Amino acid sequence: MSTPSLSAPPIRRLTPRDLQACADLSEDRGWPREEHKWGLLLSAGTGYGIDAPDGNGLMGAYVVTQYGPHERPALAAIGMVLVAERYARQGIGRRLMQYAIEESGTTPLTLHATPNGRPLYEQLGFEVIGRAEMVKGHFAPVGALPDVATRPATAEDLTAILRLDTEVFGQDRMHVITRLPAFTDQLRVAEANGKIVGYAGAWPNMETHVVGPLVAPDTETAKALIASLGAGTDRPLRTDIDVRHEELLAWVKENGLQSVAFNAVMAYGTPELPGDWSRRFAPLTVAAG
Numbered sequence: 001m002s003t004p005s006l007s008a009p010p011i012r013r014l015t016p017r018d019l020q021a022c023a024d025l026s027e028d029r030g031w032p033r034e035e036h037k038w039g040l041l042l043s044a045g046t047g048y049g050i051d052a053p054d055g056n057g058l059m060g061a062y063v064v065t066q067y068g069p070h071e072r073p074a075l076a077a078i079g080m081v082l083v084a085e086r087y088a089r090q091g092i093g094r095r096l097m098q099y100a101i102e103e104s105g106t107t108p109l110t111l112h113a114t115p116n117g118r119p120l121y122e123q124l125g126f127e128v129i130g131r132a133e134m135v136k137g138h139f140a141p142v143g144a145l146p147d148v149a150t151r152p153a154t155a156e157d158l159t160a161i162l163r164l165d166t167e168v169f170g171q172d173r174m175h176v177i178t179r180l181p182a183f184t185d186q187l188r189v190a191e192a193n194g195k196i197v198g199y200a201g202a203w204p205n206m207e208t209h210v211v212g213p214l215v216a217p218d219t220e221t222a223k224a225l226i227a228s229l230g231a232g233t234d235r236p237l238r239t240d241i242d243v244r245h246e247e248l249l250a251w252v253k254e255n256g257l258q259s260v261a262f263n264a265v266m267a268y269g270t271p272e273l274p275g276d277w278s279r280r281f282a283p284l285t286v287a288a289g
Helices: 016-028 035-044 092-104 118-123 155-169 219-231 246-254
Strands: 011-014 046-051 058-067 075-083 109-113 127-137 150-152 186-192 195-205 208-215 237-242 258-268 280-282
Touching: 011 092, 016 035, 016 046, 016 058, 016 075, 035 058, 035 075, 035 195, 046 092, 058 092, 075 092, 092 109, 092 118, 109 118, 118 127, 118 258, 127 246, 150 219, 155 186, 155 195, 155 208, 186 219, 195 219, 208 219, 219 237, 219 246, 237 246, 237 258
Parallel strands: 075 109, 208 237
Antiparallel strands: 011 046, 046 058, 058 075, 109 258, 127 237, 127 258, 150 186, 186 195, 195 208, 208 280, 237 280
């Protein structure tokens, strides 16, 4: 473990009590405050931060969300890597990421990198293994919608959703999925032959509803889930779709959403992510993998 100099404030664990400081840090860097998302990440994951020497909030922070067996995680996602503007370009981001790597031990890491963040992550040994496209806009259906029935999820569906998610994601993430009924404004499932084969949530993020997770057996079911979520809100939809799902990306653009940005999916300590990418269309949030 690297030892900070005597003049460098220590990296400490964040708690839900730090939510406002984290939201302030987001706002400081021109990001939305995203208190709702921070609340989930600080409860389902573990936040780390450095207190500003002047006592005014945080110098920087990040969150790590672990998946798999609690005593021996099989994968960890890093997100919300932020450094306050007044401390930018002073090595704080590098120090936080080095700490994250050291703390992970042998656990593989993944993250979604913006073009600005990617060079640092590559210098630290992360490799690009994929790409996601962020799309946003009011869902305005054109033409006939997929003939796939969906319905609101119920409490009785949670066990089946957990089983499906573990199969598709490749690791147990019960501590995240069990929070979805409270975290999302809408949670819907798709069935085939009486069995849940897909599910998706829409959760509030500032002026938008973010679609995620989005798990489906095929593109038509993914379309149906998005359409059902879009019909249930007046807000713009936003989601991050794996670029390998070209048909779904083309369809959402035909129906009102527009490309906003591309993020690189990166990994450290593993050549690829576990699970079945063909059924994993969008993450809950890029900050949690």
